[in-house]
Amino acid sequence: MKYPLLFLFQFLSFCLLAQTGSIRGKVSDAEAGKPLVGALLLLEQNGQQLKEVQTDLDGNFVILSVAAGVYSLICTHPEAPKQEIKGMTIREGGIRLAYFRLGNPDIDLGGKAEENHQSQNLNRYSAQSMLLRRKSSQQIIETLAAESVFHSGDEDLSKALRQLPQVNVENNNQLFIRGLGGRYLKTLLNGAELPSLDLNNSLIQLDLFPSTIIDHIILEKGYSAEQLASSGTGIINIETRRFPEKQQLQHQLHIGMHQSASFNPNFMSYEGGSLDLIGLDDGSRSLPSDALNLPDNPSSRDLTLALRNRSLAFPANFSTQMNMPGPNLGLNFSISRRKDLKKGRSISYAFVALFKRFSMMYEGGYAAMHHLIGDYEANYELENQLELSDQFYQEQTRVNLFFTLSYKSRRNRISLVIMDNLGTEKSYRELEGLGGRYQFVSGLGPDTRYRTKSWDFEQKNIAALQLLGRHLRQNEALEIDWTLSASLSNNNQPDLRYFNEVYSVNTFSGEEQSHRIIEGAGGEPRRFYRQIQAFSGEGQLNFKRKYKQKRLKSLSWGFRGTAKYQYFDERQLRYSTSYLPYTGGGAANYIQSSNYINWSDSTNSLVPGIFIENAYDSTNNYVALELLLGGYTSSLWTLGPKTQLEAGFRLEGVINAYTGFDQDSISVDGVNMYPVLLPAFSLRHELDKDMLFRLAYSATIARPSLRELSAFTSFDYMGDYQITGNLELAKQPTHLQHLDIRWENYEGQRSLLAGGFFAKYLRNPIELATLEPGFSDQMQFRAAPWGYLLGMEIELRQELGMLGEWGDAWWMQFNFSYIYARAKIAEEELDFMRLERADAPSFRPLFGQSPYNLSILLQYQNKKLNFEANLGLQVQGERLAYVIYGNTPDIIEQPRPNLDFHLNKPLGRHFELRFSVQNLLDSPFLQTQTFKAREYAYRQFNWGRSFNLGFYYNM
Helix, strand or coil: CHHHHHHHHHHHHHHHHHCEEEEEEEEEECCCCCECCCCEEEEEECCEEEEEEECCCCCEEEEEEEECEEEEEEEEECCEEEEEEEEEEECCCCEEEEEEEECCCCCCCCCEEECCCCCCCCCCCCHHHHHHHHHHCCCCEEEEEHHHHHHHCCCEHHHHHHHCCCEEEECCCEEEECCEEHHHEEEEECCEECCCCECCECCCCHHHCEHHHEEEEEEECCCCCCCCCCCCCEEEEEEECCCCCCCEEEEEEEEEEECCCCCCCCCEECCCCCCHHHCCCCCCCCCCCCCCCCCCCCCHHHHHHHHHHHHHCCCCCCCCEECCCCCEEEEEEEEEEEEECCCCCEEEEEEEEEEEEEEEEEEEEEEEEEECCCCCCCCCCCEEEEEEEEEEEEEEEEEEEEEEEEEECCCEEEEEEEEEEEEEEEEEEEEEEECHHHHHHHCCHHHCEEEEEEEEEEEEEEEEEEEEEEEEECCCCEEEEEEEEEEEEEEEEEEEEEEEEEEEECCCCCCEEEEECCCCCCCCCEEEEEEEEEEEEEEEEEEEEECCCCCEEEEEEEEEEEEEEEEEEEEEEEEECCCCCCCCCCHHHHCCHHHECEEECCCCEEECCEEEEECCCHHHCEEEEEEEEEEEEEEEEEEECCEEEEEEEEEEEEEEEEEEECCCCCEEEEEEEEEEEEEEEEEEEEEECCEEEEEEEEEEEECCCHHHHCCCCECCCCCCCEEECCHHHHHCCEEEEEEEEEEEEEECCCEEEEEEEEEEEEECCEEEEECCCCCCCEEEEEECCEEEEEEEEEEEEEECHHHCHHHHHEEEEEEEEEEEEEEECCHHHHHHHHHHCCCCCCEEECCCCCCEEEEEEEEEEECCCCEEEEEEEEEECCEEEEECCCCCCCEEECCCCEEEEEEEEEECCCEEEEEEEECCCCCCEEEEEEECCEEEEEEEECCCCEEEEEEEEEC
8 A cells, every 4th residue: 555655645746846946046256256155045926035045155055846937036145235136937847047146246247047957067167257266366376167178178187287377288197387297296186185106207197087077177376374285386176076056967979090090000019818908907917826936946857847837827928910990989978966955955976987998109209328428528429329210009998987976055065076097008119220338248349239129008097085075163154174085096017028139230131130138238038017006095174264353354274194105016027048049030939838948858858948037126116105294274364455465384294114125135214204394475465356466475395206215117118217216315305485476467257467477496306317427327316406496477368359350259368488497416416527528507407397388278169150169289398307417418308389179069959069189280209418519319209190079968
């Protein structure tokens, strides 16, 4: 009986709901764009008040069960004049959206209502409201709204960030702000750190995050006491979707091609695992269990057979094959829903799933090493150590799962964010050419040739869980924000293989001859099994107390603790070639079972062959830990009717612990603890209602990454510079002092003209350098004594209506900065340089800093034909990539302009067609050395253009 009654109850409820409608909306400050908490909404009909609700802590409100009819909606707030929407028609089952922007009557953003079931999500900030937020901020920030990301058609975070002023993204994951990147940046997800998946990059992998999870992005170029102290040029905070306004279902399909890789029948690859297509290793590459164990006190026969069996346990997969890639493919699915409950409460969820697979390659690349041999004055050219052609082929897969569940009442908000990202890269690379550095060790003379090949599969995974809360207490005067975050990342290289050889070429026939494998030229064939595991945990608790006093506006204080753990394990195996010297034929012909060592029972003797040896290197294994505990306090003061000052300080204590081994396998332990007290203040003065002057000073600290501390050795290819960390850097963190002066003029809703000057002083800036005079392929992170940076920047956002009727459809964003940055050369190195060169300068360019940065974004919207397009250009100046000790010129990375094009065309109410071209200019990646007016290339290649056609569905 109960089931028919339950069905009847649900049916009647549905009928009642169908006979009523609802009103949803948002109330914000017209001048600042901030949500207004506690605004009162009154629903009236014929002068009679029917319902009354208040906005929640996000400025949102919901009025449920409104009978069909015509109403008036009145919005009031103690700090702003009331607004009223008259003649609001509610239909059965309809949803009416009401937007109120209270405050400055001179701004044409007054309350309005519209009946549009497909309206934008009120919580996914518009470009207009984010610009207002930037204007009202006490700090120097840049903002990017989800609306802007959507209209640009950007698929992932690495592409979306290019819309931010003064931000450059290269190779999808290298991020720069004001021309400086790497260790001086922080990327946060909902205010919390995530561990990096790349040993050589401390930032999160940006292309793992789909743009559909973004609510808004804030770049903090100024610093306040509540921010992380461990940054040097900026903090990027990515806020994810949490409170959708309505149910939403989205599908995206992207089909594209890389100009060189897609459908190329000569694309080089190798036989991998059965699950490579979906970005997973099926286990066939794993290190065989017990394969490295040998019997105790074996006889010669038993030892020989054990070595053979060990070698047989590993697949002899040193061959390559032609594998034509298909089109680049991307699939994106997202669903979100919000359920409004009684008494202003609501619960919502969002789920996003993404899959991407694409190929890329380059051929005709160039890799070389040049060095000054002998006296500076007596030489007019650098000596070639290596001069190689370079070709590279890669297939990439990305899988992303994102889920958020949120609960909100009028004074409380709690969100759970769960994310799991997977990225894999399967690649093959081959370099060959002149190997001058090996001419003596090989005995082949000046015509020595060198060839190195590598086969790689790298699987990166990061899982994160965040719990975030915000509460209002004491009549909205006290704000409490807290965050609990935990993330686990894993970077697995299950079988990285190298094969290196030297040879010469017959002068008459042109054929290869005298093939050899020698330890001094890349060494014997090797297999690496690497794994990086990292954990990051974080807790934050922040308080903000607002006051209605004449001078003191607010007082903030809070605490933050983080724990980071990183474990790196590398197992290295090599094929011993002493019993069967290599005579040519390539890796696949040499490394095969018929060439493995064996034992002949008939002759009771060893059959010469190759076999696998355990080449474990203790220096390439370590455990590192970082614990941070900090607290801050700051206050906001009114110095006059148009002037506000925020001042505070931050106290942090850090413990770095590291356990590794030196070259003699002796344990190397380091524990360092240092507290720092860092002040910060910012002044904001309104010259008039649309014009601001800002002045900010702060001190921060850029601590060395765990990679910069570790003794792990990495290299771009066998034969290139070998890079190791430096544990002493734990005692030499980079201390920075910042000064920013800025002027801003806001015109209308999308226009801005801003400019300013900035300066930094750095103590112990870190650089990557060779360590001794003469030719050396060993590099290490080290600290320069000190450095400085002086810069100016200008920013323009402008609608181009002043150019006439055709200009109304155009909007432009222009940003340019010029920076002069230098680092002091250590006295010991400077003395050595001046032994040969009396005029050697005392300073060199600051490591990693570009002297200029330019970005232009041009948007076009044709309302008649219903489409929009944008064109984005980014370029930053040359920057110091490697420091070479002494008078050999440093290696400089040259400018690489990047131009992207996007086109969006709606097809009816729910569909949209998107087309994009990335890297239109296909500018070369180029690193050079310049000696006495002659330029030498160190690395050069072109990534190629990519074309994408996307279909977007929104319901």
